[in-house]
Amino acid sequence: MKLFLLNLGRGSVVRAQLCPSATLITTRTSRSRANTWLMRLSLAYSILIASSIQLLARTTNGQTIDKEVVTIELQNDGLVAMVKKIEAQSTLRFIYLPEQLSRYGSVSLVKAKRTVRETLDLALVGTGVTYEQSGRYIVLRDRAETASNASALKESGLSASLVKGHVTDQDGQGIAGVNIVIKGTTTGTTTDKNGDYGILAESNDVLVFSFIGCKTVEVGVTSRTTVDMTLEADIATLGSVEVNAGYWTVDERKTTGSISTITSEEIGKQPVSNPLAALEGRMPGVYVQQTTGMPGGGINIQIRGRNSIRNAIGDNGNLPLYIIDGVPFSSTSFTSMTTTLTNLQGGNPLSSINPADIESIDVLKDADATAIYGSRGSNGVVLITTKRGKEGKPKFDFSASRGAGQIARKMKLMNGKQYLSMRREAFRNEGMWPIDSISQSSYSDLFAWDTTRSVDWQKELIGGTANYTNVQGSLSGGSRDIQFLLGGAVLKETTVFPVDYGNTKGSVNMHVNYDNPDNRLQASMSANYVVDDNNLPDQDLTTLVLLPPISPKIHNDDGSLNWDPSWPLGYNPFSKLKAIYKAKTNNLVANARIKYSLTRDLSIKTSFGFNSVQLTSQSITPIASMNPLQTNRAGYNFLYESDQKGWIIEPQIEYSKIIGSGIFTFLSGATFQSTSRTGQNIMAYGYTDDVLIENILSAPVLRVLNTSFVDYRYAAVFGRLNYDWKGKYIVNITGRRDGSSRFGVNNKFSNFGAVGAAWIFTDEVFFQDIKTISYGKLRSSYGITGNDQISDYGYLDTYSNSTYQYNSVPGLIPNKIANPNYSWERNKKFEAALELGFCENRVRFNTSYYMNRSSNQLVGYSLAPTAGFESVQSNRPATVQNTGLEFEIVTLNINKDAFVWSTGLNITVPRNKLISYPNLQGSSYATRLEVGQPLLISKMYTYTGVNPETGLYTFLDVDNSGTYTNADKRSVFVGQKMYGGIQNSISYKGFKIDFLVQFVQQTGYNYMQFVPTMPGSYAQNQPVAVLDRWQKTGDHTNTQKFQQLSGGDGSNAYSLAAQSDLAVESASFIRLKNISVSYTVPRSVIDPIHLRDLTVYIQAQNLFTITNYSGGDPESLNISTLGPIRLISGGIKFQL
């Protein structure tokens, strides 16, 4: 159940629940940890502002006034006080006008146990007030008034009679929190958790039913005593959702910070295995890039640009903080094997999370939202909330889908004929053709191989079909007090390689919530356990697609591998399929929370989190993968084991109070976090038989290559002050003091904080008459966050064991260059944003501008090899600025006759700049960075064309030195200039189509960066693009002549070209990232078979791409790694 504040007309605020059947807007219905806080807040608000009449309709389970017993003591109390006391002890609810009750003086009553009827009879003696019971409602009336003036009665509403009713959604479920107001008055009530309500109304009154996410309905009472209502979803009221801000939740209307959200519904439309992939193209300011199509492979996420100049796999200062149900999760991949670095592009920690278990992902972007995370928030925070149960009858949800995938984009490579003519032309260009018979043996491709062959290696190696299977089920439900969810899911995806490899993820999750505001105690517990079993070839076969198309046959006629000795790399590429990488990850994230309300205003809570990740990976090279001609073949198995355990305890105290016309909220807490990680790399070598190769104990040689022990401790105190004045002006101050074990003795602690403010100007009186703009908010924030994403122990000067002993003496070697003095990196963030809603919010427009400056850059400062180590942890005086504009427009285009079409567009224009770096020239970044330029540059030679005379590449010799040195290089931008997505959602009755088009304007390295040898060299295929080469004197082209001699002019020019701007080109693309088509079977059909919901669907990912990029996939931008997969799947889901 989701609670939030709804601002109704002149400032009366009541509780409301999001319309459960609203479609386009997010329908998160999880019970957030802070909702009781909000509930109390909204209650306070109601009391404060709705001063004219108060109709509190509270939940009961229907007992009569004769059966319910209360213990009441009154000492000159007003009748209102009496009513409240009775309400507090019983399930009965009173309907009355407070002003009229207050006319009657005070009453006293001796403390005793009585039925409600007895209590009322005693208390109301002589007051002239009568009571009348109707179900769980007790209506109090003023007898005197009734007798005297009929018209006054009408005005006061006391001539009215009780109208009851039941409000449901389109599915027949009762909706709690629906607001019901008598038209033209401020008299109103809300429905209880079952959707029931009661109100005093005249027979000719009109009731207005309103609920966020639903269409407002007006209906006349027309002398009825029961008015039931079914509310329909209204897509126009967009964006009124509650967002998770980490330590609290907040109505999107009232956020002072920048937070983007996607929900399980959007995640569920995408057949992806890493939850981060589901964010692609959907959030402004968040750039997500799949760096490989390998299951479990790398995904880059960058929130508002690159803050740190440290950006390498394994040492990246630009990773966001991941929090799963309040438990911090590793930002870096758990494995440290070289296999993972190349094969999986470093991997990603969230690949050990199953997207099916996720309820929502909130991304915090600006200082206001992230400063509460202090030192960890500078690159944004990704909050993952897992699924939880909802109040209501137990229901069973099940979905299953299957799909097939292929590589999304192939490179255009030469065929056999083109390859051969290229090779021969290369020799001719060097005057070496025809080749004399003695030298012929050196060129097996031309003289030993079957030159009539033409193999498409992309097809052979990565042209297969990947299977995708996703099955998930959950049982959830609960009473008002306790809700639960038990779920399980299996996700299996195979690869496009010719042998069946794949990744299987199994997960179970549970969530139990106890929440009874009357009992002051709330508790919840969740656990999510994922077993991920990854089974891949040890090498990404995409690295081999440049084999010559005329290469020898893969298999001999008898089916065995062809070990022709002339294979260009010395081995049959299919032999690599026998070398495998296996990784098993067990990941448990568990969390428990307890909250106790000391008073109405003050509560304490504590959350406990635990995370355990165990990984065992093996990189196995069996004898079967080796050339049989090789003697002394022995299999080997590199084993990496790591075990990470972490816990976090966060005690907190919350206080809220009404001050003036506003609500003041204070939250303070502390964090104690500890993570320890142990790991070891073991080499098992010398296997003479493949059978036992997975068992390292069978290896003749067993070596522990290294061990690692890491303890990370982190402690902080944090606080938040929030003042919300009349729901119009909101100020939010957050701060945190952090201590981290990653810093040396004198630098362990640092302070961070932010101020955010919002003004909902459409709530101002002067704006009431402007109807076109239905919602308008200005907000801004400024603050400082930090970054402790550095390796541990950088300050410790230590030695550790060398891998081997020497002469029976254990070796000790220096670990690193220690630097005891480095301190915290600071990131100053500013944001200004405007949020607008037009035409009753049918059009929503958000725009924000941000400017972040990251200084005192903490880097693994690259050292020259003469320093003995590659890098040292050190602060650099560099200041990096990220500015950007984000736009988001959501429109409801059509909403008529069950036809609904809505569109969402988001665009981000990021700019990145190194604004200062004193003495850059004296640093090791001199050749990589330039002040005034983005970090995303590469220093390159300037290509000046192919010389029409010589046919060789030429470059600008800036200093006219006759040679090409670093002085001749200039900065070339390689990165994103703009990105975004357009999402459309169209539904008609049960049919629904959603599709997302992602667009990225960028530059990237083309094939020259990745193809190591020049066109024409030995045994390397080339893109067909190089056919546009220089052939004869006078030719004007951009590809130099084919040549094959290494070390000659040609290869020198080629290697310069690979370091020139010729190797960078536009890699912009437009991609149909996701499409989902579904059909929900009407209730009339499924009701008889006792189903509550039945939907069939087809989903696809990366369906087509428009790009001029000459390399492989424009997203992964690397021709030697597998690109993202194009996947189509179909499935069914139902609810029992």
Add this chain to the structure above:
Amino acid sequence: MAMRTFYKIMMIGLVLVSCDDFVDVSTPKNQIDTKGVFSSNETALSAISGVYAEMMTNGGFASGAYNSVTFLSSLSGDDLMSTFSDTEIKAFYTNSILPTNSLSADYLWSEPYKFIYYANSILDGLSTSTTLEDSVSRQIEGEAKFIRAFCNFYLVNLFGDVPIVKTTPFEINTALERSPKKDVYAEIITDLLDAEKLLSDSYEFSVQRVRPNKYAASALLARVYLYNSEWDKAEQYASAVIENSSLYSLADVSEVFKMDNTEAIWQLMPPDPWLLRESTVFILTYEPLNNVYLNPDLVASFDAEDSRLTTWIDSIKVDDKIYFFAYKYTDVDGAVTEYSTVLRLAEQYLIRAEARAHQNKISLSVDDLNVTRTRANAVLLDGADPSLDQAKLLDEIELERRREFFTEWGHRWLDLKRWQSKSDPTLTRADDVLPDFKGNLWQRTDVLYPIPNIQLQNDPNMVNSQNPGY
């Protein structure tokens, strides 16, 4: 102001929960505080052992494996023919190494500097330690200086002018300039003279001859003086080794690379029988694809009776074609019987022969030269031959060095580079020999490998100091 008060409140909270202690973590179990390392004899000796273990572990410049001076520099000279398709290895063979070549950058350049850092770190540690036994402290200091000189020797020979690293602070070491070759040699000589005084004159600190002693320092000094044409000193230090006949005597040809043989002055032991080393790299078991074999010209330079031809060279026949390969090291699997021999007595005889020839001590030189020939059963040089002048003798020494040291520690490559051309004194002997073998791939600037880009990129004082021709 509000923020300040806010922090104050939080500070109080912080004190209450005493985060201070909470965020202190102890040194991880697999690490030892540097001060602790140099507080006991055992751990201090472990620190110096670590350097040799690392030299042999990573297949790098001192390991004898693919990325070693032994292999890569042999490719650059005329010892080997190559069929490697790997562009980076091939570049050494075609003398077209790029500044981006990762083998040159990681193994020939960065690794020696890493070991120099290790040595400097050990010297730092010793200087603050008060608890070590004097003899141990002296030995460790001597070894550290020896290691520094040894690494600098290969750096200066492969790359020309190189930065001299004498301390540990990274701020200094990452911003060095190249020092002239003569300064680097001066540094090497200072270190070796110190080491010669400090090191034990026996092998008491190692079980075998796997850690340098006083004579290893003398032997390397003799080589360094020879390379610097200081003939008298080269002769003096070579003699110092040769004259210690109780420790050193020439071994049988088949025993020269065995562990702990009488000829060995300093050997590096493979710390693990499965690590790659010379035997794995040079022995051919099938057609040499992606492999190397000996230059037939080298094989032809031996007298037929030369036992080095029959013992140190083997061959394989594929399709009627015979490929010769170096068979100095024969261990392929199982127990280790051979150690990578860095310094051996035979070299000292040939150093002295060359130094004496230059001093016109013809007959003494011939005697030294004939020592290795006698041992190999090769045709001896007649010292009484009146036609034997200095030039002819030096030719014979060149031939003998080629036959004795092929595929060992880049001897041939270093020799070709240090000897003057016979036709043009501005050129080197490599310019005489290699064009015939490498064709037009050979350029005179190829005598120096390029300074790796990673150095130029990260060292602001070397940005524009690439070697000529690159």
